[in-house]
Amino acid sequence: AQSVTQLDSQVPVFEEAPVELRCNYSSSVSVYLFWYVQYPNQGLQLLLKYLSGSTLVKGINGFEAEFNKSQTSFHLRKPSVHISDTAEYFCASYSSASKIIFGSGTRLSIRP
Amino acid sequence: EPEVTQTPSHQVTQMGQEVILRCVPISNHLYFYWYRQILGQKVEFLVSFYNNEISEKSEIFDDQFSVERPDGSNFTLKIRSTKLEDSAMYFCASSGPLYEQYFGPGTRLTVT
Numbered sequence: 001a002q003s004v005t006q007l008d009s010q011v012p013v014f015e016e017a018p019v020e021l022r023c024n025y026s027s028s029v030s031v032y033l034f035w036y037v038q039y040p041n042q043g044l045q046l047l048l049k050y051l052s053g054s055t056l057v058k059g060i061n062g063f064e065a066e067f068n069k070s071q072t073s074f075h076l077r078k079p080s081v082h083i084s085d086t087a088e089y090f091c092a093s094y095s096s097a098s099k100i101i102f103g104s105g106t107r108l109s110i111r112p
Numbered sequence: 113e114p115e116v117t118q119t120p121s122h123q124v125t126q127m128g129q130e131v132i133l134r135c136v137p138i139s140n141h142l143y144f145y146w147y148r149q150i151l152g153q154k155v156e157f158l159v160s161f162y163n164n165e166i167s168e169k170s171e172i173f174d175d176q177f178s179v180e181r182p183d184g185s186n187f188t189l190k191i192r193s194t195k196l197e198d199s200a201m202y203f204c205a206s207s208g209p210l211y212e213q214y215f216g217p218g219t220r221l222t223v224t
Binding site: 032034036042043044045046049051090092094095098099100101102103104105 | 143145147153154155156157160162167168170203211212213216217218
């Protein structure tokens with residue numbers, strides 16, 4: 001069965017420092033991968049997606065992710081974080097044409 | 113920019129009561145979904161809906177749950193007899209043909 005694993009439940013970083021949120025997937029079929037962000041008390045917003053093509057995908061708010069097939073990873077990165085990036089980040093994958101499977105989430109907390 | 117809307121934002125109900133959560137998907141989308149997120153846990157798939165019928169459902173989506181598209185714009189989730197463990201944030205999503213699901217802001221259901 002397809003699955004998505006987020007290795008870190010919490011990641012604390014200082015403001016303006018770089019950050020990487022890790023995600024690994026397992027799939028035996030075509031892979032479509034996503035990162036969603038959930039700000040406190042809000043819904044889910046799509047940060048970026050990988051469907052095909054270039055393995056480096058850029059998203060909103062300065063985030064980017066790299067699809068690595070050999071390592072079955074899709075890590076999210078940002079070179080310099082801001083206080084406003086404080087949120088929960090979910091890696092997700094299309095399991096079939098009908099549903100997305102989410103990872104357990106990584107809470108990013110930014111220290112001034 | 114078009115968006116998915118959900119009403120109400122917060123619903124409090126007593127155990128055993130029926131609730132209907134409402135969603136208005138993006139107008140030209142054809143695929144509709146419900147997910148839920150129990151407090152502090154990951155987002156879980158409940159059901160997908162296409163062409164006026166359920167495409168896929170999870171083991172969570174038992175006989176107490178039903179979905180309906182009563183008209184050309186609304187998409188509803190009904191829970192017939194709520195249990196305490198149904199307390200969660202419920203997200204509606206819709207998508208066109210490009211595998212990108214757009215999520216609504218969610219309805220927080222509290223069962224007392």
